[in-house]
Amino acid sequence: MIEFLQQLINGLGQGSIYALIALGYTMVYGVLRFINFAHGDVYMLGAFAGLYVAPWTLRLFGGGPSFAGAAAVLLLAMAVCAAAGVAIEWLCYRPLRHRPRLNVLITAIGVSLFLENAGQSVFGADPKSFPEIIADRALDLPASWGPFAMLTITVGQLLVVGVTLVLLVGLRHVVRRTRLGLAMRALAFNPGAASLMGVNNGVVIAFTFGLGSALAGAAGILTSIQQSSIDPLMGVNAGLKAFVAAVLGGIGSLPGAALGGVLIGLLEALVVGYISPTYRDPIVFAVLIVILLVKPTGLLGGTEREKV
Amino acid sequence: MRDRRLLLLAALVACGVGAHFAAGLNPYYYDVLVGVGINLILAASLNLVNGHTGQFSLGHAGFMAVGAYASAWLTLRAGGGSTLVFVLALLAGGAAAGLAGLAVGLPSLRLRGDYLAIVTLGFNEIIRGVIGNCEALGAQRGLGGMLRHTDLFWTFTGAILTVYVVTSLVGSTYGRGFLAVRDDEIAAEAVGIGTTKYKVLAFVVAAFFAGIAGGLYAHFKQYINPEGFNFFRSMDIVVMVILGGMGSTAGVCVAAALLTVLPEGLRWVSHLASLPAWLQHVAENRMILYSLLLIVLMLTRPQGLFGPRTARAHDRP
Amino acid sequence: MPPLPRLLAAALLLAAPAAPAQDTIKVGEFAALTGGIASFGQSSHKGTLLAIDELNAAGGVLGKKLALLTEDDQSLAGQPATIVRKLISQDHVVAILGEVASSKSLEAAPICQENHIPMISPASTNPKVTETGDYIFRVCFIDPFQGTVMAKFAASRGWKKVAVLTDVKQDYSMGLAQFFKAGVVQGGGEIVKEQSYSSGDKDFKPQLTSLKAAQPEAIFVPGYYAEVALIAKQARLLGIKAPLLGGDGWMGDSLLKVAGTALDGCYFSCHFSADDKAPAVQGFLASYRAKYGAEPDDMAALGYDSAMILAAAIKRAGTTDSAALRDALAATKDHPGVTGRITLDDKRNATKPAVILGVGQGGFHFVESVAP
Numbered sequence: 002m003i004e005f006l007q008q009l010i011n012g013l014g015q016g017s018i019y020a021l022i023a024l025g026y027t028m029v030y031g032v033l034r035f036i037n038f039a040h041g042d043v044y045m046l047g048a049f050a051g052l053y054v055a056p057w058t059l060r061l062f063g064g065g066p067s068f069a070g071a072a073a074v075l076l077l078a079m080a081v082c083a084a085a086g087v088a089i090e091w092l093c094y095r096p097l098r099h100r101p102r103l104n105v106l107i108t109a110i111g112v113s114l115f116l117e118n119a120g121q122s123v124f125g126a127d128p129k130s131f132p133e134i135i136a137d138r139a140l141d142l143p144a145s146w147g148p149f150a151m152l153t154i155t156v157g158q159l160l161v162v163g164v165t166l167v168l169l170v171g172l173r174h175v176v177r178r179t180r181l182g183l184a185m186r187a188l189a190f191n192p193g194a195a196s197l198m199g200v201n202n203g204v205v206i207a208f209t210f211g212l213g214s215a216l217a218g219a220a221g222i223l224t225s226i227q228q229s230s231i232d233p234l235m236g237v238n239a240g241l242k243a244f245v246a247a248v249l250g251g252i253g254s255l256p257g258a259a260l261g262g263v264l265i266g267l268l269e270a271l272v273v274g275y276i277s278p279t280y281r282d283p284i285v286f287a288v289l290i291v292i293l294l295v296k297p298t299g300l301l302g303g304t305e306r307e308k309v
Numbered sequence: 310m311r312d313r314r315l316l317l318l319a320a321l322v323a324c325g326v327g328a329h330f331a332a333g334l335n336p337y338y339y340d341v342l343v344g345v346g347i348n349l350i351l352a353a354s355l356n357l358v359n360g361h362t363g364q365f366s367l368g369h370a371g372f373m374a375v376g377a378y379a380s381a382w383l384t385l386r387a388g389g390g391s392t393l394v395f396v397l398a399l400l401a402g403g404a405a406a407g408l409a410g411l412a413v414g415l416p417s418l419r420l421r422g423d424y425l426a427i428v429t430l431g432f433n434e435i436i437r438g439v440i441g442n443c444e445a446l447g448a449q450r451g452l453g454g455m456l457r458h459t460d461l462f463w464t465f466t467g468a469i470l471t472v473y474v475v476t477s478l479v480g481s482t483y484g485r486g487f488l489a490v491r492d493d494e495i496a497a498e499a500v501g502i503g504t505t506k507y508k509v510l511a512f513v514v515a516a517f518f519a520g521i522a523g524g525l526y527a528h529f530k531q532y533i534n535p536e537g538f539n540f541f542r543s544m545d546i547v548v549m550v551i552l553g554g555m556g557s558t559a560g561v562c563v564a565a566a567l568l569t570v571l572p573e574g575l576r577w578v579s580h581l582a583s584l585p586a587w588l589q590h591v592a593e594n595r596m597i598l599y600s601l602l603l604i605v606l607m608l609t610r611p612q613g614l615f616g617p618r619t620a621r622a623h624d625r626p
Numbered sequence: 627m628p629p630l631p632r633l634l635a636a637a638l639l640l641a642a643p644a645a646p647a648q649d650t651i652k653v654g655e656f657a658a659l660t661g662g663i664a665s666f667g668q669s670s671h672k673g674t675l676l677a678i679d680e681l682n683a684a685g686g687v688l689g690k691k692l693a694l695l696t697e698d699d700q701s702l703a704g705q706p707a708t709i710v711r712k713l714i715s716q717d718h719v720v721a722i723l724g725e726v727a728s729s730k731s732l733e734a735a736p737i738c739q740e741n742h743i744p745m746i747s748p749a750s751t752n753p754k755v756t757e758t759g760d761y762i763f764r765v766c767f768i769d770p771f772q773g774t775v776m777a778k779f780a781a782s783r784g785w786k787k788v789a790v791l792t793d794v795k796q797d798y799s800m801g802l803a804q805f806f807k808a809g810v811v812q813g814g815g816e817i818v819k820e821q822s823y824s825s826g827d828k829d830f831k832p833q834l835t836s837l838k839a840a841q842p843e844a845i846f847v848p849g850y851y852a853e854v855a856l857i858a859k860q861a862r863l864l865g866i867k868a869p870l871l872g873g874d875g876w877m878g879d880s881l882l883k884v885a886g887t888a889l890d891g892c893y894f895s896c897h898f899s900a901d902d903k904a905p906a907v908q909g910f911l912a913s914y915r916a917k918y919g920a921e922p923d924d925m926a927a928l929g930y931d932s933a934m935i936l937a938a939a940i941k942r943a944g945t946t947d948s949a950a951l952r953d954a955l956a957a958t959k960d961h962p963g964v965t966g967r968i969t970l971d972d973k974r975n976a977t978k979p980a981v982i983l984g985v986g987q988g989g990f991h992f993v994e995s996v997a998p
Contacts, residue, residue: 004835004839007864008832107551108607115604228829230852232665234662235828271832278822279824286432287431289431290416335716336715337715450800453754457736576698
């Protein structure tokens with residue numbers, strides 16, 4: 002029982018990371034209707050941005066690990082990723098705005114390959130040790146919890162879940178309550194009409210990329226706090242799983258992406274813990290396929306009627 | 310129709326003669342040429358699904374894996390085997406892959422676009438996962454010991470037959486249905502075209518040839534491993550199809566050949582002693598160049614190298 | 627010749643590089659310099675390159691300089707076969723060095739065997755690699771030895787209830803685990819739990835949670851340093867206090883940088899100890915640090931030894947003729963390598979002693995040496 006609960010906690014920690022990355026996939030899909038394959042690599046960029054800014058911020062905040070320092074690293078990495086996201090969109094996707102989506106998809110694959118290989122060339126292929134910006138340790142659970150005090154919850158896990166929740170609430174506020182959010186929703190609904198109503202589509206699309214990429218950057222830092230080893234190919238697997246999560250939740254739906262991420266994280270932990278890690282990926286995909294067959298637009302995806 | 314058959318015959322004869330004279334070729338070039346042939350089969354067959362029928366499959370390497378493992382297992386059971394055994398094993402591998410294609414094609418009918426893409430990708434991963442857990446197939450350690458049956462003759466015979474079958478299918482009156490499904494599924498359904506039948510048929514035929522390609526690969530490299538049939542391998546084939554201009558068979562074939570030879574060409578450039586050091590260094594990072602080339606090509610020739618000039622009507626602006 | 631093939635042949639001739647120079651001995655190397663397993667490939671390449679540079683600085687072999695022709699296989703399946711064909715048929719190399727991963731070596735070995743070009747793998751542990759034929763050699767341990775050594779070590783420390791955490795993507799890891807388990811059972815111990823992961827994983831908490839429940843006294847983790855460091859860290863976070871044991875894959879520059887103090891009190895078998903005063907070891911360490919400014923890992927040491935053993939065999943053979951070179955390689959005996967005194971047995975596998983290193987105080991210390 003304790004082992005089962007522990008696996009759920011493990012899964013939740015990993016799932017929150019997937020959720021943050023999945024949000025970026027789903028937001029871009031919402032406004033542009035295409036899969037940004039380079040998104041997982043933006044997450045990798047976030048981790049490396051953290052690696053490079055951490056020594057500076059740590060010095061600024063007194064040398065040792067601290068919450069203020071970690072927050073600064075997090076925000077800086079998010080800013081770097083937002084800039085990278087906007088730049089990628091502007092350079093590689095914008096010129097193809099009126100072209101078939103498949104072209105943009107191939108361009109995205111090109112960008113992804115470029116980031117991975119340039120990353121190996123610039124950062125080096127071997128894993129890098131991520132500096133300790135927050136001391137990741139197990140929390141001391143009160144003895145009054147009885148058998149549950151045996152559970153291990155780490156600072157990193159708590160932080161990941163907490164930050165993910167905060168970012169989700171913030172994102173919801175942006176989408177629901179701000180003019181840009183309104184414009185995003187209008188664009189997702191009907192780009193032509195939105196444009197006629199005075200929405201500057203270019204600005205809104207750039208904003209969406211920036212926002213999604215910032216979330217991926219946050220995920221990059223949060224992973225690095227827990228796992229402290231980063232490499233240029235870390236975005237491949239995480240990006241793939243997050244993409245699966247976004248589709249599982251219903252691509253285009255923000256709560257769907259978050260839900261999908263957490264579900265994939267939990268499923269992986271349970272398969273690894275109780276069946277075998279060698280079946281992890283096959284089972285994750287099998288579950289995805291079964292769910293899509295029952296509900297072809299994902300768990301929370303709206304049904305899109307195709308018009309003639 | 311008659312012309313087409315004559316052309317096929319001529320191509321096969323040319324292939325036989327060419328393969329006969331190429332036997333003495335430098336083994337390195339021979340290896341690259343076989344690679345070209347195998348990629349031709351893969352790209353031309355995927356083109357039926359992604360190009361002509363307008364579906365989006367991201368799991369072609371999975372079918373290739375089924376064919377590779379099935380045929381390798383068969384020839385290994387037969388103790389290496391003669392050419393006849395090899396050809397039969399190839400066909401059996403293709404059939405096994407075709408069955409897998411049926412298994413993927415049927416449930417995929419309810420899905421479209423990106424959902425279909427992820428399901429095919431998922432099947433690719435599942436196929437790899439099953440092989441990776443199967444001790445009889447060497448699991449993660451891979452399977453080796455096959456004899457080298459594959460040569461230029463068999464590879465290009467396979468490629469020519471693939472191109473012939475795909476173009477005949479699409480070019481026939483019957484095959485117009487594929488294009489109808491691609492151009493407007495609802496309209497096609499409305500005029501009485503069984504879109505379901507066409508979609509499944511496209512998947513099965515494409516998977517069959519991918520299986521043949523897998524069998525050829527297994528009996529050329531003499532060692533296969535689940536890692537070799539991953540998502541990136543599938544992606545390679547998709548890139549060939551799109552770069553060649555979805556649906557243009559000639560274009561896709563040229564793109565497949567180009568993309569197979571290009572990395573080797575870059576390898577050659579990186580060893581040119583007369584080049585300045587920085588240029589050699591750039592060429593050494595072939596994948597960086599490859600990815601940049603992909604981006605630039607898509608930006609400057611969005612219709613692919615040989616694609617039709619007009620974009621498809623129903624694509625979102 | 628009909629016109630088309632003739633044209634083709636002419637084009638190919640044009641593309642071929644200039645004729646091989648006669649004053650150098652060409653050695654081919656294939657390695658994963660980019661792609662998924664590039665960190666291993668780059669390490670072994672650095673070691674190999676260092677050896678070739680040192681040999682040339684000392685005047686080369688048989689009065690000729692060695693030229694190392696390195697090709698990148700991008701960690702991709704299918705590439706090794708193509709590359710090795712190129713190295714043999716176009717560059718006319720006298721021998722091939724590579725690769726780290728067994729899956730890549732297995733693709734290249736049949737081609738080297740067929741062309742009678744000796745191939746030395748620095749680190750492929752799959753038995754099938756050298757079984758391919760009498761031209762294929764390796765300089766690394768084979769799995770039975772290391773696995774058994776660590777099983778005996780665990781027994782000597784009184785750890786009876788042992789768990790195993792294997793990397794299922796690596797033959798090496800699976801092989802070590804298999805012989806470790808057999809050794810433990812033979813020594814009266816018990817395997818209380820087995821778990822596994824795949825190279826490239828970052829989160830091991832689910833596996834470790836399951837291992838923790840079995841309360842092992844020690845955990846055998848025969849993986850590579852990138853994952854082992856994370857496993858150690860996460861194990862300590864989850865409150866697992868049992869020592870971790872491992873093999874030579876642990877040796878790597880980033881192991882302690884990532885793991886910090888999490889590996890204190892853990893042990894692994896390895897090829898050499900930096901404390902070893904043998905000139906081969908100290909010379910290698912000094913020149914590696916000077917050239918690359920980093921600590922060598924086991925891949926670098928094995929890459930270095932593979933090139934040195936080849937050079938020694940060329941010297942003994944007095945020629946680069948393939949059959950003579952093969953015979954000289956097969957006769958390698960007590961070669962004073964970085965990774966121990968290496969003898970190649972009749973199955974063309976290296977036999978050499980292992981050392982067991984302990985981790986503590988931010989470094990490794992020598993515990994014992996085990997002869998084969």
